[in-house]
Amino acid sequence: MSATSIHPPVVRRPPGPSRASALGLLPRMMRNRLEVMAWAVAEYGEAVRVPLGPKTLYLFNHPDHARHVLADNAANYTKGIGLTHARRVIGDGLLTSEGELWRKQRRVIQPVFQAKRLARQVDAIALEAEALVDRLREHSGQGPVDIRQEMTALALGVLGRTLIDADLGAFEAVGEAFETVQDQAMFEMMSLGAVPLWLPLPRTLRFRKAKRYLQEVTDSLAADRRKNPNGFGDDIVSRLIESVADEPDQQVGRERMRDELVTLLLAGHETTASTLSWALHLLDQNPEVRERVHEEAVEVFSRGPLDSAALHGFTYTSMVLEEVMRMYPPVWLLTRIAREADEIGGFAVPAGADVIISPYLLQRSEKWWPDPDKFDPERFASDRRAGRERYSYIPFGAGPRFCVGNNLGMMEATIVLAALCRDLRLASVPDQVVEGEPMLTLRVRGGLPMTVTAR
Secondary structure (H helix, E strand, O other), rough: OOHHHHHHOOOEEEOOOOOOOOOHHHHHHEEEOHHHHHHHHHOOOOOOEEEEEEEEEEEEOOOOOHHHHHHHOOEEEOOOOOOOOOOHOOOOOOOOOOOHHHHHHHHHHHHHOOOHHHOOOOOHHHHHHHHHHHHHOOOOOOOOOOOOHHHHHHHHHHHHHHHHOHHHOOOHHHHHHEEEEEEEHHHHHHHHOOOOOEEEEHHHHHHHHHHHHHHHHHHHHHHHOOOOOOOOOOOOOHHHHOOOOOOOOOOHHHHHHHHHHHHHHHHOOOOOOHHHHHHHHHHHHHHHHHHHHHHHHHHHHOOOOOOOOOOOOHHHHHHHHHHHHHHHOOOOOOEEEOOEEEEOOOOOOOOOEEEEOHHHHHHHOOOOOOOOOOOOOOHOOHHOOOOOOOOOOOOOOOHHHHHOHHHHHHHHHHHHHHHHHHHEEEEOOOOOOEEEOOHHHHHEOOOOEEEEEEO
């Protein structure tokens, strides 16, 4: 008989603060969620049990832990804390749905992101990028521009043209409506849905108005598509109309279309806008990197109009974006709930436990990333990728629920960043404090004012 069978591995409870000593963590979490989670990992290690109000969170910060929860045993984990509460706000879209509904939605949406279709979107993205460059050039030598706001408008414009085949600029309040919905979703996540939506609070009233407006936008897009003499296309609105055609209750069909479209646009534009904002900030802090991106952009654009093959020329720009997403991953937090009791890395996880994987923490771990707070795009050079732990880098999640729009997001970010660096130089405002705001994505808190200089 082996020693292993005589003395089986000990499965123990993750370490962490006592419930009494953790009483002060909830208000700290409200102020700075990243700081509290970083403290917990630094204090207790790669597996931490954190009592937080009525909940106990199980935070895991090792690539093997991420692989187990997100991929190897993904069937045991449903969407977790935050997203289950955000469902009251954004409904049962792809981000929050589960089971057969999620699988059906994924089948409906997946073809929109296929490589052949994305290849046809390069020109649309390039046109939006050039329009952005022209808008920003008008501010050259003048006062600062809020780059986060500009990137948000750009990303919505790109998604309108590539996913919806419509100009979202025709709906003037759509950006503000998305901002209101996101704010309410984060409030739901942090308050654990404890505040009834029927209370006529100012926040709730703004949310109700935004939700009604987004329903009107969805109805308008669907009506325009139904009137198209050429029939339905391969865009997401067409596919959603067809997917709810057999729904016996038309109101349910309308709401399902709205939920799915709002989820796609909200998550899609926020991730790209955040990545581009952080990229421009980091390039300003590292001018030698910015100049390399500029030189590469000048060389690639000089070959003629962009197509999918030309994008392979942006090798260094892609490395820059990968490093940006390592430091500031758009998906900064992945939450799950254990269906059944499990074991993760030798630690016991009870059934019903709230499990957290944070790409932000994992991708800043010194164990996997030497000098993790240094901005170094060379980390993603081909010769330095070899041997790296696969699940130490998960900016788009992993496993079955890997972000469906990651390829579109990367293509968009690459084209836009290259176009900006080719023609403009963006600089931070003196004494501007730039810090992360962990919302649905990890965005720049309070905006990102920068001055513009034409090259």
